[in-house]
Amino acid sequence: MDANPSPVESVDRALRILQLLSRSATGLTLDELVSASGLPRSSLHRLLAALKHRGFAAQYNSHSPYFLGSEAVAVAFGYYERMDLRTLIRPVMVTLQQRLQETVHMAMLDGGDVVYMDKVESTQAMRITSVIGGRNPAHCTGVGKAMLAWTYPTDEAIRMWIEKYAPLTGRTRNTLTSPARLIAELARIRDEGHAVDMEESEDGVRCVAIPVFFGKPAPVAGISVTAPKGRMTVGRMNEIAAELKREVIERMPPGSD
Structure with missing residues (x-):
């Protein structure tokens, strides 16, 4: 003990x-x-x-x-049943923004989209189009892919999701519009524990994201850190992923088996 x-x-x-x-x-x-x-x-x-x-x-x-x-x-x-996710997750978002000095989002999965429920803006200059209450196709975003990977944890399950919400529309030249590539990417996300958005939703914008479980088997939300690609080298993205995992796992229970 x-x-x-x-x-x-x-x-x-x-x-x-x-x-x-x-x-x-x-x-x-x-x-x-x-x-x-x-x-x-x-x-x-x-x-x-x-x-x-x-x-x-x-x-x-x-x-x-x-x-x-x-x-x-x-x-x-x-x-x-009664918990207010925004109230519970907001302190984690503020802590992450203060440590990383980048924009932090909280989103939920709604069918084929993510809906942004909260946002803590970066103190550094950047342009990003996300707004609270706004939507983006889930497969285009880091936070969406992070939730998809565990909400649909098998290749067959994600194929059914793709069939339901097809086609996989392209937002940029980097968007994963091939079902096979998206399925492979979600498998990688499950292996590594985090998702990335390499300018797949907006040109010049990258993000790192992880799911939030609160003890449930499927994610109830996702948290992402977003920044211009100039500040989002691969090395820094790996550092941010580690920081996200430490903060969320420490303060929010992981998913149940």
């Missing part, structure tokens, strides 16, 4: 128990919880009783294993 001390030990212990229960689909016995948590049996029994009282832990009978309770599931799903 985490060796860092918690400011409130009893609360920390209860949260550790919830973490352990959430990782076992078949439940954990009291002995297994004692072994995994390192907590004294008597303390663990009291904490489990409190969690059961609030519905965050469950037990079929006094001799059965402990499971994550229905209230824990209700709280989690209720939160996801």
Whole structure:
């Protein structure tokens, strides 16, 4: 378990128990919880009783294993149903803009398009046509490809998406308009964990993007960093990709298996 001390030990212990229960689909016995948590049996029994009282832990009978309770599931799903993605992601966008000094977008996938939900402008001079509420074809943009790669995680799934939203229109001479090339690019994105836009949506503009999962199997949004190609060398794009991954993985839960 985490060796860092918690400011409130009893609360920390209860949260550790919830973490352990959430990782076992078949439940954990009291002995297994004692072994995994390192907590004294008597303390663990009291904490489990409190969690059961609030519905965050469950037990079929006094001799059965402990499971994550229905209230824990209700709280989690209720939160996801009501969460305001823009409010949650905005602090990450601001942090990235301050560190990188480039424009940061947050977008969502809507059919064949991405819709820009938020934008933090670069402090450096640049011209970019994106606006909040605006749309772009998903296959033309880094943020769109980042979401497509995991929303449609197999070649067959993306072929069906392409058939539905065909043709793959070209915005610039660099746009991927061939289904085979797009399928190969999405496979590369899944391997590397990030997407790039090499002037595929606008001439002279490049971006790096990653998906945001918030614990769900498919992306709920995507975040991109955009800049003129003069500031977006391949080396810097790799550095930005690493920064995006560090910031988002640290502050937002990855997708579930």
